[in-house]
Amino acid sequence: DTEVTQTPKHLVMGMTNKKSLKCEQHMGHRAMYWYKQKAKKPPELMFVYSYEKLSINESVPSRFSPECPNSSLLNLHLHALQPEDSALYLCASSQDGRGFVYETQYFGPGTRLLVL
Amino acid sequence: GDSVTQMEGPVTLSEEAFLTINCTYTATGYPSLFWYVQYPGEGLQLLLKATKADDKGSNKGFEATYRKETTSFHLEKGSVQVSDSAVYFCALIPSSNTGKLIFGQGTTLQVKP
Numbered sequence: 001d002t003e004v005t006q007t008p009k010h011l012v013m014g015m016t017n018k019k020s021l022k023c024e025q026h027m028g029h030r031a032m033y034w035y036k037q038k039a040k041k042p043p044e045l046m047f048v049y050s051y052e053k054l055s056i057n058e059s060v061p062s063r064f065s066p067e068c069p070n071s072s073l074l075n076l077h078l079h080a081l082q083p084e085d086s087a088l089y090l091c092a093s094s095q096d097g098r099g100f101v102y103e104t105q106y107f108g109p110g111t112r113l114l115v116l
Numbered sequence: 117g118d119s120v121t122q123m124e125g126p127v128t129l130s131e132e133a134f135l136t137i138n139c140t141y142t143a144t145g146y147p148s149l150f151w152y153v154q155y156p157g158e159g160l161q162l163l164l165k166a167t168k169a170d171d172k173g174s175n176k177g178f179e180a181t182y183r184k185e186t187t188s189f190h191l192e193k194g195s196v197q198v199s200d201s202a203v204y205f206c207a208l209i210p211s212s213n214t215g216k217l218i219f220g221q222g223t224t225l226q227v228k229p
Contacts, residue, residue, distance in 0.1 A: 042219035056216075088159075100213070
C-alpha cells in the first residue's frame with residue numbers, strides 16, 4: 001500500500017483566518033514533505049521532516065507553520081495568508097528523508113486552497 | 117546545478133497512437149530518475165523509476181530507459197488511451213545526498229478518441 005491521505009480536499013479561507021491541513025501515511029515512512037503547486041507548474045518543495053525533525057525549510061514565509069506530531073502525521077498550519085498563496089498543497093512521504101539517492105517519494109491527492 | 121528539461125506541450129495524439137515524451141537531465145554522478153503523472157484535479161502518482169544506468173522502468177504500458185550517455189529518460193507507450201490524458205513530470209533525485217526531487221516543467225498529454 002502506497003497511500004498518503006490528505007484532508008480537507010478543498011479549503012476556502014479569508015486572509016484573517018487560521019486553518020490547518022492534515023496529511024497521514026501508514027507505510028512506516030520516516031520522512032514527510034510539503035509541496036506547493038501552482039496551476040500548470042511543477043510542485044515546489046516547502047518543508048521536509050525526517051524522523052520527526054524539520055530538516056529542510058525552503059525559506060517559506062512564517063505564515064506557513066509545519067508540525068510533525070509523529071512519523072505518520074504531518075500538519076501545515078496556515079495564518080494570515082495572501083491570495084497569492086492559493087494553490088494545490090501536496091504532501092509526500094518517503095522511507096527515510098536523509099538524502100539517499102534511491103529514495104522514492106509518494107504523494108497524496110492534495111488540498112486545493114483558495115484564499116479570498 | 118542539477119536540472120531536468122522536458123519537451124514542451126501540449127502533446128495531442130489520437131487514441132492508439134505511439135507516445136514519446138522527451139526528458140533530458142543535467143546532474144553529476146548517477147541520479148535516480150522518475151516519471152510522475154498527474155491526472156486532472158488530482159495529486160502526483162509515481163508512474164515508473166530507474167536508479168542506475170541502462171535500467172528500464174515500466175508500468176501500465178509505459179516505459180523509460182535510463183541513458184547515461186545521452187543523459188535522457190524518455191517516456192514511451194505503444195498505444196495511448198483517452199484515459200492517459202494527464203500532465204507528465206520527469207524528475208530526478210541527485211546523487212549529492214540532498215534528497216530533493218528536481219522536477220521538469222511537465223508535459224500535458226491530450227488523447228482524442
